[in-house]
Amino acid sequence: xxxxxxxxxxxxxxxxxxxxxxxxxxxxxxxxxxxxxxxxxxxxxxxxxxxxxxxxxxxxxxxxxxxxxxxxxxxxxxxxxxxxxxxxxxxxxxxxxxxxxxxxxxxxxxxxxxxxxxxxxxxxxxxxxxxxxxxxxxxxxxxxxxxxxxxxxxxxxxxxxxxxxxxxxxxxxxxxxxxxxxxxxxxxxxxxxxxxxxxxxxxxxxxxxxxxxxxxxxxxxxxxxxxxxxxxxxxxxxxxxxxxxxxxxxxxxxxxxxxxxxxxxxxxxxxxxxxxxxxxxxxxxxxxxxxxxxxxxxxxxxxxxxxxxxxxxxxxxxxxxxxxxxxxxxxxxxxxxxxxxxxxxxxxxxxxxxxxxxxxxxxxxxxxxxxxxxxx
Numbered sequence: 001x002x003x004x005x006x007x008x009x010x011x012x013x014x015x016x017x018x019x020x021x022x023x024x025x026x027x028x029x030x031x032x033x034x035x036x037x038x039x040x041x042x043x044x045x046x047x048x049x050x051x052x053x054x055x056x057x058x059x060x061x062x063x064x065x066x067x068x069x070x071x072x073x074x075x076x077x078x079x080x081x082x083x084x085x086x087x088x089x090x091x092x093x094x095x096x097x098x099x100x101x102x103x104x105x106x107x108x109x110x111x112x113x114x115x116x117x118x119x120x121x122x123x124x125x126x127x128x129x130x131x132x133x134x135x136x137x138x139x140x141x142x143x144x145x146x147x148x149x150x151x152x153x154x155x156x157x158x159x160x161x162x163x164x165x166x167x168x169x170x171x172x173x174x175x176x177x178x179x180x181x182x183x184x185x186x187x188x189x190x191x192x193x194x195x196x197x198x199x200x201x202x203x204x205x206x207x208x209x210x211x212x213x214x215x216x217x218x219x220x221x222x223x224x225x226x227x228x229x230x231x232x233x234x235x236x237x238x239x240x241x242x243x244x245x246x247x248x249x250x251x252x253x254x255x256x257x258x259x260x261x262x263x264x265x266x267x268x269x270x271x272x273x274x275x276x277x278x279x280x281x282x283x284x285x286x287x288x289x290x291x292x293x294x295x296x297x298x299x300x301x302x303x304x305x306x307x308x309x310x311x312x313x314x315x316x317x318x319x320x321x322x323x324x325x326x327x328x329x330x331x332x333x334x335x336x337x338x339x340x341x342x343x344x345x346x347x348x349x350x351x352x353x354x355x356x357x358x359x360x361x362x363x364x365x366x367x368x369x370x371x372x373x374x375x376x
Contacts, residue, residue, distance in 0.1 A: 019223055028056065029078045030129055033070050034063045036087035042218070042370055047122040055130060063263055079165035080129050084121070104128065107357045185218045187365025191320055195228065197354030198246075200347055202237035208356060209233075210250075218366050224268065225255045230356075237346040242284045244334060249277045250326075252304055266310040266318075266368060276300045276326075280334055282345055296334075303327040308362065315367035317359060324354040 030052060034041060034349075041063060049059045060078065064070050075081055086091040094106040108124045108135065111117040196205040214226030230249040256270025281295035309321040327350065334346040340349040 002258055021329075029058045029060050029071075030087055031078045031081040032061045032076060032125065033073060033081070033083045033087045034061065035067070035070060035083065036065060040125050042366060044118050045119060048125055051122055051126040052129065055126070057129070065262060069263070082125055084130055086123065086221050092124075094124065104180050176219060185222065185366075186368070187216055187218055187362050189214045189224075189226075189362055189368070191226075191228075191360040191362050193320075193322065193356045193362065194357040194358060195322075195354060196274070197324070197326075198239075198349060199232070199235070199246075200237050201348055202244075202346060205236045205248075206235045206248075208250075208354060209232040211358075216368070218368070218370070220261060221258050223255065224270070226253070226270070228252045228254070242282055242343070242345045245281045245283060247279050250302070251275055251277075252302070254304065254306055256306065257309070261369075263369070264311065267310075268308040268310075270306040270308065271304065272306075273301065273303045276302050276328070278332075278348070280346055282334065298330070298332060300328055300330040300332070303329060310368055312367075312369040313359075315370040316362040318368050320358055320360045322356040322358075324356065326352045326354065328352070354374035 016351040031046060034044075034046075035105070045059075045061050048061070052059045057079070062070075062073050062260070071122075082099040083095040085095075088110070090110055092108045092110055094104075094108065096106070104122070106128055108121055111120060124280060182206060189212075191214070192210045194207075196207050199206045208230045210228060210230030212228035214224055214228050216222065216224035228251075230250045230252075234245060234247045237244040237246065252272060252274035254270040255270035256268050258266060258268045260267045275300050277294065277297065279297045305324070305327075307323045307326045308324075311321075312318050312320045328348060331350050332348065333344055360368070
């Protein structure tokens with residue numbers, strides 16, 4: 001039995017050893033909390049991640065608006081945590097929490113030039129985290145390509161007194177220029193839409209489905225423009241004697257602006273217009289066909305107001321809710337003439353509310369919530 005037991009234990013122990021070795025090689029994480037960042041937050045996040053990556057660290061970045069939101073973020077299994085207060089235009093306060101529970105406070109003066117201020121702040125965050133790890137006895141090793149340890153600087157021969165000697169120490173890590181982060185704030189969004197809305201008193205809620213393509217600015221309070229197409233499932237409006245079969249195709253062009261954005265929701269408003277292509281065919285079991293008009297198709301101009309809500313799923317995918325109010329600028333009533341009396345068959349509302357929902361994908365550019373930080 002013992003040889004068989006050894007045969008079973010050998011592969012199990014091998015898997016355990018490999019798992020532990022892989023866990024040791026897993027990159028360590030650092031939590032970075034940004035308070036009150038502006039439109040430059042996304043570029044700052046990219047710079048911080050690149051600098052920490054040189055130390056073998058992975059940055060988990062959170063962006064919040066105030067101290068209460070920051071306090072709600074539970075600390076994960078990270079080796080350090082730094083809170084960056086960006087609410088002042090003149091200085092930035094860093095609070096660095098090590099694993100030992102001590103908190104280090106550091107104040108960094110903010111340069112008036114945004115590019116310089118961003119680089120200085122990113123290097124300050126890197127230096128503060130590296131110093132805290134060194135105090136915790138967990139200083140990250142240099143990258144594998146950093147070369148052998150640096151030799152100590154040369155010392156002058158004993159007995160010579162030639163005054164102070166300036167010694168320039170080479171950098172401990174690679175200091176190649178940072179790659180320029182993308183400054184483009186434009187992104188292409190593609191949205192799938194489905195929902196329902198009212199159309200007339202004689203018909204119930206009508207199902208809509210379609211899609212939207214938009215170009216948006218990722219700056220806070222940035223503008224956006226979109227074009228959408230929707231088809232309405234065929235529906236009916238009924239009276240006692242006549243049934244009107246209707247189908248609608250809608251085309252809209254909207255332009256709007258973002259009103260608010262938090263880490264979990266975005267709110268935008270838009271306005272614009274388009275056309276509705278409405279086809280109506282009247283049918284009856286009791287009236288002769290010569291009394292009914294043939295099928296008609298009209299193109300009506302439409303004015304549209306919209307409210308858009310977005311909820312992040314990942315940086316490039318959001319769940320979108322679209323609340324629309326369409327105003328029919330033409331307005332048509334469909335009637336049949338019965339002697340001297342006109343009987344209304346189908347009367348579309350002049351104002352039609354619609355609620356749509358779907359998923360928004362960003363194939364090109366930054367996601368709608370990327371500036372708010374994304375856990376890698």
